[in-house]
Amino acid sequence: GENVEQHPSTLSVQEGDSAVIKCTYSDSASNYFPWYKQELGKRPQLIIDIRSNVGEKKDQRIAVTLNKTAKHFSLHITETQPEDSAVYFCAASGGGNKLTFGTGTQLKVEL
Amino acid sequence: NAGVTQTPKFQVLKTGQSMTLQCAQDMNHEYMSWYRQDPGMGLRLIHYSVGAGITDQGEVPNGYNVSRSTTEDFPLRLLSAAPSQTSVYFCASSSGLAGYEQYFGPGTRLTVT
Numbered sequence: 136g137e138n139v140e141q142h143p144s145t146l147s148v149q150e151g152d153s154a155v156i157k158c159t160y161s162d163s164a165s166n167y168f169p170w171y172k173q174e175l176g177k178r179p180q181l182i183i184d185i186r187s188n189v190g191e192k193k194d195q196r197i198a199v200t201l202n203k204t205a206k207h208f209s210l211h212i213t214e215t216q217p218e219d220s221a222v223y224f225c226a227a228s229g230g231g232n233k234l235t236f237g238t239g240t241q242l243k244v245e246l
Numbered sequence: 247n248a249g250v251t252q253t254p255k256f257q258v259l260k261t262g263q264s265m266t267l268q269c270a271q272d273m274n275h276e277y278m279s280w281y282r283q284d285p286g287m288g289l290r291l292i293h294y295s296v297g298a299g300i301t302d303q304g305e306v307p308n309g310y311n312v313s314r315s316t317t318e319d320f321p322l323r324l325l326s327a328a329p330s331q332t333s334v335y336f337c338a339s340s341s342g343l344a345g346y347e348q349y350f351g352p353g354t355r356l357t358v359t
Contacts, residue, residue: 136305144286167345178336178350179289186345224288228345233304236281236288 137162139227141237148215149245156240158225159207167228168201168208173239174221182223183210215244247272250351252337258357259327267322267354269337277340278320279304279348280312282333289336295320327358 138161148154160168169184185192185199185208192199196215201208208227212219225237253268271278279294291304295314309331311323320339324331334355338348 139288141288169347171348178352179348180350181347184347226289233291233294234348235305236290238286238288 137165137227137233137235139225139235139237141225141240143240144238145241145243147243147245150215150217152215154210154212154215154219154242154244156210156223156225156242157207158209158227158237159205160227160235161206162227163203163206165227167234168199169226169234170199170210171224171226171236172221173224179224212242215242217244217246220244249273250337250339250349252335252351252354254354255352256355258359259324260359261327261329263327265324265327267324267335267337267356269320269322269351270318271320271337271339271349271351272318273339273349274317275339275341275349276317277342277346278314279338279340280310280320280322281336281338282306282331283336283353284333292322292335324356329358332356332358 141158166187171179172182173179196213198211222239224239226234250271276297280292281289290306293312295301336353337351340346340348
């Protein structure tokens with residue numbers, strides 16, 4: 136089945152700096168790569184996603200890049216703000232059209 | 247729309263007890279899933295359903311049963327609770343299994359002593 140690895144597990148940045156979270160996947164058939172944000176005690180919520188026919192997608196301060204050859208994709212957050220502090224999960228669709236999640240990155244934006 | 251709802255929010259069980267976690271959605275989604283979330287392990291798929299009457303196993307199905315008699319409801323049953331099942335459980339629904347946004351419920355925090 137699909138295996139998704141996510142790094143780093145924790146990330147601390149200064150307010151205004153950029154943050155990058157990286158994921159790799161194993162199943163070359165995967166074609167959908169979402170990112171979810173989970174605030175403390177809350178449910179995960181989709182923030183951005185990308186499909187395999189697109190190399191990059193941007194939504195305001197958030198962007199995702201995909202390299203299908205290398206089987207990795209990344210989340211980029213620019214001009215970070217305190218409200219960006221949360222746990223971020225990447226995921227990939229594997230065989231059987233099921234989503235496999237990474238282990239999460241705890242992002243802390245410091246003032 | 248209420249979206250995806252789950253009950254209860256918190257539950258404490260003794261080893262060997264059984265219980266059912268409830269999940270309901272009002273978005274007319276065909277696809278529903280159950281995940282468990284443990285520290286450092288992300289979200290792992292337990293069981294999923296592609297429509298009423300159809301269920302299948304995910305990554306960690308042992309110790310859990312599901313059924314889907316209606317489009318709206320997808321209960322998760324713990325047959326004989328074990329401490330290893332202490333976790334936060336999330337139900338999710340979507341228009342499709344993959345390639346579609348998963349809408350998560352608020353979660354149930356379960357402790358098995």
